[in-house]
Amino acid sequence: MPLKKVIIGNSKRKISPEVETSNGIPKRSRLNGSSDRLRAPHHSAQEAEDNGIVLRTYYPHEMSNARALAYNNDELPRPIELLNSALLETQADRAKIAVKNAVVHWYKCDLRTKDNHALHLASEKAKSKGVPLICMYIVSPQDFEAHLTAPVRVDFILRTLEVLKADLAKLDIPLYVETVEKRKKIPQRVLELLEEWGANHLYTNVEYEVDELRREAKLVRGCLEKGIAMDAVADTCVVSPGELSSGSGKQYAVYSPWYRAWMAHCSGKPSLLDLFDAPQKNPSNARHQFLNLFASSIPETPENKRITSEEKKRFGSMWPAGEDAAHERLKKFTKDRIGGYQARRNFPAEIGTSSLSCHFACGSLSARTAVHTARENNSTKKLDGGDPGIQTWISEIAWRDFYKHVLANWPYVCMNKPFKPEYTNITWEYNQEHFRAWCEGKTGYPIVDAAMRQLNHAGWMHNRCRMIVGSFLAKHLLLDWRMGERYFMEHLIDGDFASNNGGWGFSASTGVDPQPYFRIFNPLLQSEKFDIDGDYIRKWVPELEGIKGKAIHDPYDRGNAKEAEKAGYPKRIVDHKASRERCLTRYKEGLGRETA
Numbered sequence: 261m262p263l264k265k266v267i268i269g270n271s272k273r274k275i276s277p278e279v280e281t282s283n284g285i286p287k288r289s290r291l292n293g294s295s296d297r298l299r300a301p302h303h304s305a306q307e308a309e310d311n312g313i314v315l316r317t318y319y320p321h322e323m324s325n326a327r328a329l330a331y332n333n334d335e336l337p338r339p340i341e342l343l344n345s346a347l348l349e350t351q352a353d354r355a356k357i358a359v360k361n362a363v364v365h366w367y368k369c370d371l372r373t374k375d376n377h378a379l380h381l382a383s384e385k386a387k388s389k390g391v392p393l394i395c396m397y398i399v400s401p402q403d404f405e406a407h408l409t410a411p412v413r414v415d416f417i418l419r420t421l422e423v424l425k426a427d428l429a430k431l432d433i434p435l436y437v438e439t440v441e442k443r444k445k446i447p448q449r450v451l452e453l454l455e456e457w458g459a460n461h462l463y464t465n466v467e468y469e470v471d472e473l474r475r476e477a478k479l480v481r482g483c484l485e486k487g488i489a490m491d492a493v494a495d496t497c498v499v500s501p502g503e504l505s506s507g508s509g510k511q512y513a514v515y516s517p518w519y520r521a522w523m524a525h526c527s528g529k530p531s532l533l534d535l536f537d538a539p540q541k542n543p544s545n546a547r548h549q550f551l552n553l554f555a556s557s558i559p560e561t562p563e564n565k566r567i568t569s570e571e572k573k574r575f576g577s578m579w580p581a582g583e584d585a586a587h588e589r590l591k592k593f594t595k596d597r598i599g600g601y602q603a604r605r606n607f608p609a610e611i612g613t614s615s616l617s618c619h620f621a622c623g624s625l626s627a628r629t630a631v632h633t634a635r636e637n638n639s640t641k642k643l644d645g646g647d648p649g650i651q652t653w654i655s656e657i658a659w660r661d662f663y664k665h666v667l668a669n670w671p672y673v674c675m676n677k678p679f680k681p682e683y684t685n686i687t688w689e690y691n692q693e694h695f696r697a698w699c700e701g702k703t704g705y706p707i708v709d710a711a712m713r714q715l716n717h718a719g720w721m722h723n724r725c726r727m728i729v730g731s732f733l734a735k736h737l738l739l740d741w742r743m744g745e746r747y748f749m750e751h752l753i754d755g756d757f758a759s760n761n762g763g764w765g766f767s768a769s770t771g772v773d774p775q776p777y778f779r780i781f782n783p784l785l786q787s788e789k790f791d792i793d794g795d796y797i798r799k800w801v802p803e804l805e806g807i808k809g810k811a812i813h814d815p816y817d818r819g820n821a822k823e824a825e826k827a828g829y830p831k832r833i834v835d836h837k838a839s840r841e842r843c844l845t846r847y848k849e850g851l852g853r854e855t856a
């Protein structure tokens with residue numbers, strides 16, 4: 261498929277960041293007057309900007325190391341703490357508010373009816389007073405832009421909403437979907453809608469990105485001023501951020517001890533895997549009372565996220581949307597493939613993984629349901645022990661929880677800052693030709709190219725390949741890893757800030773679970789090990805279809821140069837050995853610099 265124009269930045273699209281100063285969020289003394297917008301002392305982000313590259317639209321500027329460290333030292337309130345305080349301080353007053361004409365559930369990344377915490381609470385509340393439950397979803401084109409949501413993901417969300425609307429209608433529950441252009445207008449519009457519907461109870465599930473936490477913290481208080489009780493509850497993780505801490509009371513920065521704690525926590529509290537019932541049917545007058553909401557339709561794809569009709573058809577058949585489709589896929593995976601997961605999950609030519617990530621990302625399947633189902637399929641009926649495939653799959657879903665814990669505890673990862681602030685000191689490259697070759701799958705490294713072409717065609721890439729292309733971008737090409745992070749978000753159907761940021765941090769060694777910086781993936785060895793017969797490469801790089809045997813991994817150096825050249829396959833854009841040396845030197849230099 262021809263690659264769409266590669267957008268690596270468009271300064272016209274910059275959206276002013278919401279920073280702590282503009283939110284009136286209390287600051288602690290040492291940092292009074294500073295803001296998240298402070299430039300990093302080193303030049304990477306500045307150089308990117310000078311080259312017209314916007315690393316992230318929402319936080320185009322990199323935060324200073326000092327400010328990032330202030331979060332680490334508990335000198336700044338984390339956004340999750342702001343929300344928790346807002347909920348705690350308003351709890352008693354919210355409890356006094358009586359139910360009026362309806363109760364509202366605000367959908368975000370939880371587009372399902374089953375096992376949805378906030379939806380369940382909203383339904384119970386509505387039922388207890390015999391009033392209807394109304395569901396709503398706000399489409400914000402500016403939000404999609406700010407979050408770099410891929411068009412394929414927007415399409416998937418809108419298709420999921422269509423299915424959800426029909427599912428809810430069977431329960432006489434309306435799903436009202438409205439487009440609000442400007443993201444800052446969303447809270448005001450939510451309040452207006454509640455007033456219009458005569459509802460003074462609002463339920464929603466917590467999202468852990470910085471802006472959403474700050475917005476909800478303000479909205480909980482804003483609602484109360486208008487006599488509305490808003491509740492934001494934990495739902496997206498099996499074990500929610502804040503529930504685990506190390507012996508010293510801090511958040512774990514390394515996965516393995518965190519996972520042991522996660523497992524012990526789940527085992528000690530089996531109710532964590534109890535599933536929430538789907539909402540009950542609305543009272544019979546709901547359809548009459550809210551006729552216009554039932555009649556409303558799902559908006560068209562916003563202009564900034566349109567896809568072609570050919571893409572729409574392709575993505576529609578590759579990625580069926582909705583809760584039932586998710587459950588169907590989960591059922592098939594747990595029946596046929598989960599047993600072989602541990603052995604097969606690293607081979608991209610095989611269908612060895614669940615391909616459920618798009619459902620987790622938009623919430624048409626909950627992580628809790630997935631882990632619950634896997635446990636029920638285990639011979640031990642436990643999370644650990646028993647089938648190795650099941651255990652490994654559960655541990656992968658736990659990675660998803662882990663990165664959300666990281667995001668909640670180190671919010672600066674959301675603000676253009678590496679998890680390890682000292683990695684800011686590395687001098688990155690901004691070679692646009694190299695970046696374009698990487699994006700288009702034309703680097704001359706067949707495994708890298710196959711993977712990038714899979715992403716561009718399917719909106720999804722196998723995990724092993726995500727690691728290979730991530731390492732290649734940040735180590736071989738020495739490109740600023742945030743360019744890759746951004747490209748992934750703009751093209752993945754499962755784009756999820758926490759998992760993507762975590763994966764990129766890992767690939768570039770800037771993330772949690774420190775990987776020694778001298779461990780640079782050798783793409784050739786990775787290719788030989790995980791695409792043994794070259795089937796994955798042949799599938800995605802048709803120029804190399806005719807190359808036989810092991811030469812597929814490296815056609816120019818293994819006697820097939822003429823064939824590769826004739827078929828138009830590019831030569832390597834960088835030499836492995838030389839790039840490796842350059843990377844080691846550059847990382848050493850950068851990390852040797854004093855962190856300002």
Ligand SMILES: Cc1cc2nc3c(=O)[nH]c(=O)nc-3n(C[C@H](O)[C@H](O)[C@H](O)COP(=O)(O)OP(=O)(O)OC[C@H]3O[C@@H](n4cnc5c(N)ncnc54)[C@H](O)[C@@H]3O)c2cc1C
Pocket residue numbers: 605613614615616617618620621656657658659660663721722723724726727730748752754755756757759760761762763764767
């Ligand atoms: C550079 C990079 C970027 C990534 N970006 C994303 C992203 O934007 N969204 C996303 O969901 N995953 C991301 N991942 C993680 C992983 O690649 C995908 O979750 C996985 O490939 C999805 O395929 P699957 O559903 O078949 O996974 P399975 O192997 O079946 O795993 C089941 C589920 O576990 C979770 N999971 C598995 N591996 C990971 C992991 N390493 N980190 C976090 N969660 C994991 C996912 O929710 C996944 O759907 C990224 C990984 C890397 C290295």
